[in-house]
Amino acid sequence: MADSSGLLLAIAQAERRRDEILRTLTQSQQRVQSAMDQLEQLRAYASDTDQRWVHTGSVGLSAELVKHHYQFSDRLQQAMGMQDGVITNLRRQSDNVRQQLQKAESRVAGLKNVLQKRRAEAQLVARRREQSAMDEMAAQLFARTRAQLQQGDAR
Secondary structure, three states: OOOHHHHHHHHHHHHHHHHHHHHHHHHHHHHHHHHHHHHHHHHHHHHHHHHHHHHHOOOOOOHHHHHHHHHHHHHHHHHHHHHHHHHHHHHHHHHHHHHHHHHHHHHHHHHHHHHHHHHHHHHHHHHHHHHHHHHHHHHHHHHHHHHHHHHHHHO
16 A cells, blocks of 8 residues: 555545635635625614614704714715625635635545545455455466376376
8 A cells, every 4th residue: 555655645635725714714704704794784883873873863953964964974874885895705715715615625535536436446455466366366276186096096
């Protein structure tokens, strides 16, 4: 199995690479979740702000204050839109990492399959050699026994 050492090394390397990608995927998914949490916080803040505005009423407020509120609301909406974009990009990155993980897992599985086939072939060769040696021993024993019987008949 000396020739398998290179394959075992390749499997170990492929497993390390797969594990690295898995860690990257976990981090990527955490970033997506964090960005979604931030978006939810923005939405909750915008909702709270709107509810406070409705409850206080706009009666008797200056035009400048109303203008400021609408500008603030617009900025919150822009921030939520930007956060949606961030989430989309993070999800795309996460999907790319997931695809890399699938490829890495396929590589590991493929290498292990090759190793298994090589081991099975080596076992088959060993069994054939053993069978050949047994056949040879049986043939020699038969020849000896026959020779002894023939010598016994010749006497």
